[in-house]
Amino acid sequence: MGTEKNILVKLENAGYSQNNKWLVRGVSLEVEKGKIVTLIGPNGSGKSTTAKIALGIYKKIEGNVEKHTKKVGYVPQKVSIDWTLPLRVSDFMVLTESLKDDAIDEALSLTGVGHLKNKNLGNLSGGEFQRVLLARAISKKPELLVLDEPVQGVDFTGEIALYELIKKISDELNCGILLISHDLHTVMSATDHVVCLNGHVCCSGSPIDVAKNIEYKALFGEQASQILSVYEHKHDHVHSHEGEIKKN
Amino acid sequence: MFDDFFIRALFAGIGVALVTGPLGCFVVWRRLSYFGDTLSHSALLGVTIAYSFELNIAVSVFLVSSIIALFLIQLQKKTNLPGDALLGLLAHSSLAIGLVVIGFLTFIRFDIMGLLFGDILAVTVNDLIIIWVGGALILLVLKLIWKPLFASTVNYELAEAEGLNPDRAKAIFTILMAAIIAISIKMVGLLLITGMLIIPAAMARNISDNPQKMVLFSVIGGLLSVIIGLFSSLEFNTASGPSIITASLVLFILSLLKIKQSIQLKN
Numbered sequence: 001m002g003t004e005k006n007i008l009v010k011l012e013n014a015g016y017s018q019n020n021k022w023l024v025r026g027v028s029l030e031v032e033k034g035k036i037v038t039l040i041g042p043n044g045s046g047k048s049t050t051a052k053i054a055l056g057i058y059k060k061i062e063g064n065v066e067k068h069t070k071k072v073g074y075v076p077q078k079v080s081i082d083w084t085l086p087l088r089v090s091d092f093m094v095l096t097e098s099l100k101d102d103a104i105d106e107a108l109s110l111t112g113v114g115h116l117k118n119k120n121l122g123n124l125s126g127g128e129f130q131r132v133l134l135a136r137a138i139s140k141k142p143e144l145l146v147l148d149e150p151v152q153g154v155d156f157t158g159e160i161a162l163y164e165l166i167k168k169i170s171d172e173l174n175c176g177i178l179l180i181s182h183d184l185h186t187v188m189s190a191t192d193h194v195v196c197l198n199g200h201v202c203c204s205g206s207p208i209d210v211a212k213n214i215e216y217k218a219l220f221g222e223q224a225s226q227i228l229s230v231y232e233h234k235h236d237h238v239h240s241h242e243g244e245i246k247k248n
Numbered sequence: 249m250f251d252d253f254f255i256r257a258l259f260a261g262i263g264v265a266l267v268t269g270p271l272g273c274f275v276v277w278r279r280l281s282y283f284g285d286t287l288s289h290s291a292l293l294g295v296t297i298a299y300s301f302e303l304n305i306a307v308s309v310f311l312v313s314s315i316i317a318l319f320l321i322q323l324q325k326k327t328n329l330p331g332d333a334l335l336g337l338l339a340h341s342s343l344a345i346g347l348v349v350i351g352f353l354t355f356i357r358f359d360i361m362g363l364l365f366g367d368i369l370a371v372t373v374n375d376l377i378i379i380w381v382g383g384a385l386i387l388l389v390l391k392l393i394w395k396p397l398f399a400s401t402v403n404y405e406l407a408e409a410e411g412l413n414p415d416r417a418k419a420i421f422t423i424l425m426a427a428i429i430a431i432s433i434k435m436v437g438l439l440l441i442t443g444m445l446i447i448p449a450a451m452a453r454n455i456s457d458n459p460q461k462m463v464l465f466s467v468i469g470g471l472l473s474v475i476i477g478l479f480s481s482l483e484f485n486t487a488s489g490p491s492i493i494t495a496s497l498v499l500f501i502l503s504l505l506k507i508k509q510s511i512q513l514k515n
Contacts, residue, residue: 055409074409085277085402086456095399096410120457146409 006033007068008144008176009054014063016049023049025062026200029193031144031176036167038179038187041197042219047180048077050197051146054178069144073137077148077180079129087121089113089132097140107139108132110165112158126153134162138169145169145177159183163190184220250373254482257368257435261474261492263379264432264444267386269467271428272449273459274421275442277401282332283320284442286339288429290316291438292346295363299356300349306378306430313426316342321422366437366489368481375434382431386424393417398459435474437489447496448473454503469499 008031015025024046031037031054039047052058053065055074081087093104108114111131116124124132134150147166151159163186170177181187187194188207195204196216203213210216250256275284294309301308316338323334350358362370390397393416400407400414407414429441436444448469449462456462477492484491 052405052409055405057405057408070411072410074406076403076405076409079403079406081402082277084279084453086453086458086462087402088458091458091460092402095402096395096407096412140410 007031007066008033009068009178010064010066011050011054012064012066014050014053014061014065016053016058016061022199024053024197024199027053027063027195027197028201029195029204031178033143033176034170034174035192036170036177036179036190037193037195038181038191039195039197040181040184040187040220041202045197046199047197048148050195051148051178051180055146067144069142071140071143073140073142073145075130075133075137075145075147075150077152079133081121083122088117089119089121089124090117092121092132093136093139095136099139103139107135110138111135111162127155127158130154131158131162134165138173141173141175143173143175145175147177148180149182150179151181151183159186166190250376253369253371254478256371256373256376257488258475258478260368260371260376260379260435261478261488262471263376263383264428264435265448265470265474266467267383267428268432268444269448269452269470270387270390270463271424272445272470273452273463273466274397274401275425275445276449276453280425281442281446282335282339284425284429284445286320286335286342287313287317287425288433288438288441289339290342290346291429291433291441292363293342293349294346294430295433295438296346296349296353299353299358304378305433306375306382309433310426310430312342313429314423317422317426321419361487362437363433364437364439364489365487366433366435366440366492368435368478368488370434379431379435382427386427386431389420390424393420397421435488436492437487440489440493443493443496444470444473447493447500451496451500451503454500455506469496472499 010030012028014027016023027050029037039050041047053061055072056065056067089108090104093099093107104117105114108117111134113128113131113135116128116132121129130151130153137145137147150166151162154162166177166179167190169175179191188211191207193204194207194210196202196210196213196219198219202215202219203210275281290313291309294312295305297303297312298305298308320334320338324331327334350360359367396407396412396414396417399412400417404414432441432444449466451469452462452465456465473492473496476495478488480486480495481488481491
């Protein structure tokens with residue numbers, strides 16, 4: 001294939017369990033340089049867990065993870081800053097990597113929050129904080145970006161701009177991106193590869209392939225599927241509420 | 249210069265305050281005040297072992313506190329008991345064992361009040377060397393692990409994901425906690441060491457808007473507490489530990505005035 005050296009992170013049949021319950025199991029995927037891989041799936045389907053397996057945050061896992069880069073930028077789904085810790089945006093920007101002032105300014109203005117540099121992190125709105133999180137992750141010019149719902153709480157126009165920014169970053173830095181998103185429109189337009197999760201990999205492939213996939217349709221409904229396709233065929237299994245898979 | 253007991257105590261206190269300042273900030277940020285209590289209670293056991301085997305008190309306290317800390321980490325992994333219950337279990341059982349052992353050591357004259365609340369008369373030139381050399385080592389190590397420790401204090405998963413190895417930093421920090429207790433036990437006394445760690449840091453939080461400032465003010469607050477506390481200890485013939493902690497409390501109350509102002513400004 002000759003593409004081996006471009007792979008940044010590779011999961012093989014990976015799974016993670018907590019309190020004797022599998023959060024996600026049997027996930028195989030790889031993120032290459034310059035490619036955007038998106039995880040979609042309903043709540044509790046193991047998207048964040050999969051991201052954390054890929055990042056090496058969960059260590060006691062089933063299966064295999066290979067990470068071929070150390071330059072990682074991560075936007076977690078939830079970050080809460082305690083009042084006991086006084087932290088300005090500029091302090092947060094240099095949390096894991098020392099940056100020059102210019103680099104901080106540049107990253108912050110890319111995500112539209114240059115004016116918040118000296119503000120206290122605790123006083124930001126949800127959307128502002130999300131923009132700071134994204135700015136921090138891209139400021140270190142990572143090879144691998146893992147973005148767990150990076151635009152949650154961001155206003156509508158901002159959302160579009162940030163997704164454009166993410167696409168631009170992927171091209172400019174030639175970094176690989178593992179994206180978790182609820183916005184199916186964006187997923188379908190900007191992504192190279194989609195992995196649809198529901199405790200396991202339901203289906204994966206190019207956005208068009210996935211949109212056509214019957215399991216995707218079962219998960220997200222007809223409408224979601226019509227975003228790109230009206231392709232239809234019979235279900236071969238259904239998901240019960242307990243997450244079991246039953247053949248029709 | 250160090251012939252005078254008060255000068256010795258003053259320099260010992262300043263050495264301790266320089267280290268408790270930054271360390272105390274992490275204790276406040278990471279919510280470790282009860283953990284600090286547990287380690288310092290276990291220090292009594294360390295002291296009795298030092299007396300029994302004629303070891304250096306600081307070395308013995310350091311070793312016993314480190315063992316207790318590592319034991320705690322193991323217990324946390326093995327049982328489902330909540331953290332505070334485990335801390336209480338270790339704090340009180342090690343304090344109890346220490347007191348039981350003291351009961352057996354009838355052949356040694358014991359100044360138990362001095363141990364619990366600090367005794368400036370007891371600071372020797374040897375202690376001064378231990379405080380300053382040990383303190384410098386603690387600060388050096390803290391500087392080396394600062395980035396991963398601080399990042400994981402803000403968000404553990406971020407630090408782990410971006411390759412900073414927060415678990416190692418946490419383990420090293422635990423050892424530093426044992427070390428600061430070992431070197432400050434003579435000055436502040438084992439019941440009040442945690443106060444020396446958290447009160448100046450809490451005071452500093454009230455008047456800081458960023459972490460560097462908080463560390464700086466915490467150090468300054470600690471220094472002022474030691475100096476004011478020791479002079480009043482000399483003046484009123486009170487135990488050094490309680491005097492220092494009382495001074496730090498006064499500073500904390502003063503800092504509340506500032507925070508009240510800034511809240512009013514916002515409204």
